[in-house]
Amino acid sequence: MGKKFQGIFNVEKSSSILSSLAAIVVGLFVGFLVLLVSSPGEAFGGFGTILIGGAAGMRAVGQTLYVATPIIMTGLSVAFANKTGLFNIGASGQFIVGAYVAIVIGVKCTFFGSFAWIFALLGAILAGALWGALPGILKAFRNVNEVISCIMMNYIGMYLVNYLVKETVFNSLTNQSQRVAAGANVPKMGFDLIFKTGSRASSANGGILIAIAAAVIIYLIIEKTKFGYELKACGLNRHAAKYAGVNEKFSIVMSMVIAGAMSGLGGALLYLAGSGTAISVVDVLAPEGFNGIPVALLALNNPIGVIFAGIFIAYLSVGGLGMQMYSFAPQVIEIVVAIIIYFSAFALVFKGVIQNFIKGRKAKAGGESK
Amino acid sequence: MEYAIEMIGITKRFPGIIANDNITLKLKKGEIHALLGENGAGKSTLMSVLFGLYQPEEGTIRKDGKQVKIHGPNDATKLGIGMVHQHFKLVHNFTVLENIILGDETTAGGFLQMAGAKARVVKLSKKYKLDVDPDAYIQDITVGMQQRVEILKMLYRNNEILIFDEPTAVLTPLEIEELMKIMKNLVAEGKSILFITHKLNEIKAVADSCTVLRKGKYIGTVDVASSTKESLSEMMVGRKVSLQVKKAPARVGKTVLEVKNLTVKNKISGKNVVNDVNFNVREGEIVCIAGIEGNGQSELVYALTGLIKQESGEIILDGNNVANESIRKRGMAGMAHIPEDRHKHGLVLDYSLAYNLVLQTYFTDKFQKNGFLKFNEINKYADKLIKQYDIRSGQGKVTKTRAMSGGNQQKAIIAREIDRNPKLLIAVQPTRGLDVGAIENIHAQLIAERNKGKAILLISLELDEVLSVSDRVLVICEGEIVANVDPVKTSYQEIGLYMAGSKRGDKIG
Numbered sequence: 001m002g003k004k005f006q007g008i009f010n011v012e013k014s015s016s017i018l019s020s021l022a023a024i025v026v027g028l029f030v031g032f033l034v035l036l037v038s039s040p041g042e043a044f045g046g047f048g049t050i051l052i053g054g055a056a057g058m059r060a061v062g063q064t065l066y067v068a069t070p071i072i073m074t075g076l077s078v079a080f081a082n083k084t085g086l087f088n089i090g091a092s093g094q095f096i097v098g099a100y101v102a103i104v105i106g107v108k109c110t111f112f113g114s115f116a117w118i119f120a121l122l123g124a125i126l127a128g129a130l131w132g133a134l135p136g137i138l139k140a141f142r143n144v145n146e147v148i149s150c151i152m153m154n155y156i157g158m159y160l161v162n163y164l165v166k167e168t169v170f171n172s173l174t175n176q177s178q179r180v181a182a183g184a185n186v187p188k189m190g191f192d193l194i195f196k197t198g199s200r201a202s203s204a205n206g207g208i209l210i211a212i213a214a215a216v217i218i219y220l221i222i223e224k225t226k227f228g229y230e231l232k233a234c235g236l237n238r239h240a241a242k243y244a245g246v247n248e249k250f251s252i253v254m255s256m257v258i259a260g261a262m263s264g265l266g267g268a269l270l271y272l273a274g275s276g277t278a279i280s281v282v283d284v285l286a287p288e289g290f291n292g293i294p295v296a297l298l299a300l301n302n303p304i305g306v307i308f309a310g311i312f313i314a315y316l317s318v319g320g321l322g323m324q325m326y327s328f329a330p331q332v333i334e335i336v337v338a339i340i341i342y343f344s345a346f347a348l349v350f351k352g353v354i355q356n357f358i359k360g361r362k363a364k365a366g367g368e369s370k
Numbered sequence: 371m372e373y374a375i376e377m378i379g380i381t382k383r384f385p386g387i388i389a390n391d392n393i394t395l396k397l398k399k400g401e402i403h404a405l406l407g408e409n410g411a412g413k414s415t416l417m418s419v420l421f422g423l424y425q426p427e428e429g430t431i432r433k434d435g436k437q438v439k440i441h442g443p444n445d446a447t448k449l450g451i452g453m454v455h456q457h458f459k460l461v462h463n464f465t466v467l468e469n470i471i472l473g474d475e476t477t478a479g480g481f482l483q484m485a486g487a488k489a490r491v492v493k494l495s496k497k498y499k500l501d502v503d504p505d506a507y508i509q510d511i512t513v514g515m516q517q518r519v520e521i522l523k524m525l526y527r528n529n530e531i532l533i534f535d536e537p538t539a540v541l542t543p544l545e546i547e548e549l550m551k552i553m554k555n556l557v558a559e560g561k562s563i564l565f566i567t568h569k570l571n572e573i574k575a576v577a578d579s580c581t582v583l584r585k586g587k588y589i590g591t592v593d594v595a596s597s598t599k600e601s602l603s604e605m606m607v608g609r610k611v612s613l614q615v616k617k618a619p620a621r622v623g624k625t626v627l628e629v630k631n632l633t634v635k636n637k638i639s640g641k642n643v644v645n646d647v648n649f650n651v652r653e654g655e656i657v658c659i660a661g662i663e664g665n666g667q668s669e670l671v672y673a674l675t676g677l678i679k680q681e682s683g684e685i686i687l688d689g690n691n692v693a694n695e696s697i698r699k700r701g702m703a704g705m706a707h708i709p710e711d712r713h714k715h716g717l718v719l720d721y722s723l724a725y726n727l728v729l730q731t732y733f734t735d736k737f738q739k740n741g742f743l744k745f746n747e748i749n750k751y752a753d754k755l756i757k758q759y760d761i762r763s764g765q766g767k768v769t770k771t772r773a774m775s776g777g778n779q780q781k782a783i784i785a786r787e788i789d790r791n792p793k794l795l796i797a798v799q800p801t802r803g804l805d806v807g808a809i810e811n812i813h814a815q816l817i818a819e820r821n822k823g824k825a826i827l828l829i830s831l832e833l834d835e836v837l838s839v840s841d842r843v844l845v846i847c848e849g850e851i852v853a854n855v856d857p858v859k860t861s862y863q864e865i866g867l868y869m870a871g872s873k874r875g876d877k878i879g
Contacts, residue, residue, distance in 0.1 A: 224742050224743060245697040
């Protein structure tokens, strides 16, 4: 009996990893076809750059980690909500309000000195949590579909932040938010020394460690705690959870609060990276919020998987930047990266196929031995 | 002998289980052939093979003596095989006629030709005495009528072989009688019927022969007229089954549940679905609430367990009014609930069996420490319950409950609720859709709990169950308790009159 159980666990786990890999391979192949169509002569070179550009030197590796940090956070946000039966398409709004609060604290609260970044991150977590809580409350108490209210909250968040940036921390020369104080940037933790090529340091910083820690914490909550058990039960069957005495309204709100907090923290980690990025006052939703969706899908909503999925997608993006030395139109580069990302999101489809395949073979083998 | 369908040596395997192991089923022309077996015996798998939904690993299917390959439902339809599913496939805001022709419409120049279709439906309805109004909307007709629409659908498509998948599970006793007549008419007109069931009374009433499956294996085919209910059930379960419930007289103790003036309002209609109800349940007795479906039983239970809020009244559990307490508090105070809908309320279907077995206790110190679940304890406990209550599943405690048979899902719920050692056990139709073996088992467990001094409130629609298991019967009609009778001193007929609302007893609080 014991062996049988193990076999089944392995089918589940190995098919998850295999399916994510299969999805990536198919995505890469289709991406390559696009390159081949757009510029046959340079397709191989360009494709090679996408594949290895993210690892071309320590600086590129550092850049990959830097780009990965915020999308790991939004990926966690989406994956966590998915696990509890909610579709958090509001990561973008939660991300930007988190970023704003972090920047305000970073600019205004200089009295925190070199600990300012901790308070800025906490503020961002609270802001994101609040932004997630509203759709959660609407869902729990008035049964408003969270997708609709999350989309609304994305726009409210973006316009509100644009307005508030102008009112409070505006740099009219760059049409962006002001720079935060040095103490508000997340410490480099030596990453700038490791990940550099020559004298050019990458933007890598301690944020990636915070993101990884967050993923581990989310994993523990979902898989190991009674709280996670309740949240998942609500997501899978709200009625049964209620029957079992779970406060299902509270659970729904808490799911969105935690998902929002993750996105908010992601916003802070992007803008407190010390890389010089700031919130631009333009009417565009933060793309990191939406990139969290394919990250979560590629990871099949597994928080630990999110770390790898986020790094993979960041790796492609960094590699894509390297493609500019060829004559590809920038749009083509974006398209190819997007194709690979979105094919990767089909991991779930591949999982079904692979699982059936493995099970079919096992069943046959088992049947014959009996 | 001429056979309409022969399935010979069918074997179908799933991971960890052989659902059909070398099964042979031969359906003669013009007979009603029952397919009998417990839940999980492989009846549905066999029918899915016949319908082309599964491809068997071994075995052949013959239609009228000729070997056929069935790759999907379309092939089955072409061969004249039709099925009435347990859950009807009807469009509720379509008329009967529209539902019947759906998917098989006669058109001319792109326009529907309803007149011809209607004439045919009316003719078929008359011929087989189905008495269906083709212009009625599905949502306005009874479940029994809806089933006849499903039958008409098969007839309209000139199906020769009709499969009925547990057709009586959803019907009232009167409707069942009429269905039996219809089935006899159908075979008299030359159709052949495969009748999937686990109810022995029905097999004795209509079937000519009966094939029995047990745990995926073919046990045998018998002539119904020359076999007894006892012999059939023994074939099905594999051991002697007592069809009579044996129990010692009740030793009644103090009152555990007292319901006072309980009123529940329907939020949408504003009507009182439970109207000023008073009753009590004492230690060591099984009190049964009998009634026709939809007379307020569900709402009464929802209010008692806290799933909905009552309009007014008191629910006194062990001396404390819990009417305004949360579900969790009621559970902790000793109320256990075997819900009516095991898929909606009873289980988180995509959770493992182990997770479902601790659904009511995961938060106790036994299974968690500082908010972290104790997986060792949960697994140990699950193994214990699986063994103690004989819960069967493909992969033991890690099986997703969705993949378990209905009987075993129910066993899991009952194990979980009884093992919490409650003072009051509310069991709502605990044997619905289950087979003889499982019913016997559940009744025995309810009686064992009663003998241990638990108070049990049983809500049942089955009069057999009401009269055989309970110590006291309350009859509910239109949200009111209209009678409080002793099951030994009453009769089917008397309770039937109370249930229909044409008789009222003395109100006893």
